[in-house]
Amino acid sequence: MKVLIINGSPRKDGNCARLITELESVFAKEKVEVEEFRIGTRAIRGCIACGHCYEAGACAFDDEVNALAKKLEGSDGLIVVSPVYYGSANGSVVALLDRLFYSSHCEKRMKVGAAFAVARRGGTTATFDELNKYFTLNQMPIASGRYWNIAFGREKGQVEQDLEGLQNARIVARNMVFLMRSIALGKEAYGLPETEETVRTHFIR
Ligand SMILES: Cc1cc2nc3c(=O)[nH]c(=O)nc-3n(C[C@H](O)[C@H](O)[C@H](O)COP(=O)(O)O)c2cc1C
Numbered sequence: 001m002k003v004l005i006i007n008g009s010p011r012k013d014g015n016c017a018r019l020i021t022e023l024e025s026v027f028a029k030e031k032v033e034v035e036e037f038r039i040g041t042r043a044i045r046g047c048i049a050c051g052h053c054y055e056a057g058a059c060a061f062d063d064e065v066n067a068l069a070k071k072l073e074g075s076d077g078l079i080v081v082s083p084v085y086y087g088s089a090n091g092s093v094v095a096l097l098d099r100l101f102y103s104s105h106c107e108k109r110m111k112v113g114a115a116f117a118v119a120r121r122g123g124t125t126a127t128f129d130e131l132n133k134y135f136t137l138n139q140m141p142i143a144s145g146r147y148w149n150i151a152f153g154r155e156k157g158q159v160e161q162d163l164e165g166l167q168n169a170r171i172v173a174r175n176m177v178f179l180m181r182s183i184a185l186g187k188e189a190y191g192l193p194e195t196e197e198t199v200r201t202h203f204i205r
Contacts, residue, residue, distance in 0.1 A: 115132050
């Protein structure tokens, strides 16, 4: 079992990083392999709708997005942890996820997803919803927790005081392990669900 974790914060050792250590403590105990990708201060550009990926199955900008697509292919689960910026995920996270999910053609069905939003005070639930859409639009079941997957803190390390947020993160990680294991068993017993040819209805007549 392997989980890919994307830390969307540019701050080293920030609150997202602290929350991730909580997730990692569970994965270590459960002997689940973790690979972490920290966006940091990299310049990640957005999708330019060039369509290169339709044929190539990879983004025209051959940067960390294409590298991450390969890592995602080899993972059973994906966790995205983002700081809240103006009531939304950090712009680099959105740029990265748009391109990752649009350009990569790897099988994403039944990989388990989980998202976390970390903020000083506001915009957490909107960010949580925003991030969950990448999973729900890609047939990825979501590991949920006991409450919202949010945690609070402004200065580095302040999230340490949000005991409920950290506890919820541990619960999500445990549920994610359970789901990944159950899905692996289900795949073995029944295979992946039948698919259908894509129908696209653009509402233009
Ligand atoms: C550009 C910017 C915008 C922010 N916008 C919000 C916001 O809308 N709501 C909020 O509660 N905190 C906001 N914050 C605070 C961060 O979400 C908070 O400091 C968080 O802990 C950062 O996580 P990190 O330490 O992992 O980088 C903002 C911070 C920055 C730098």
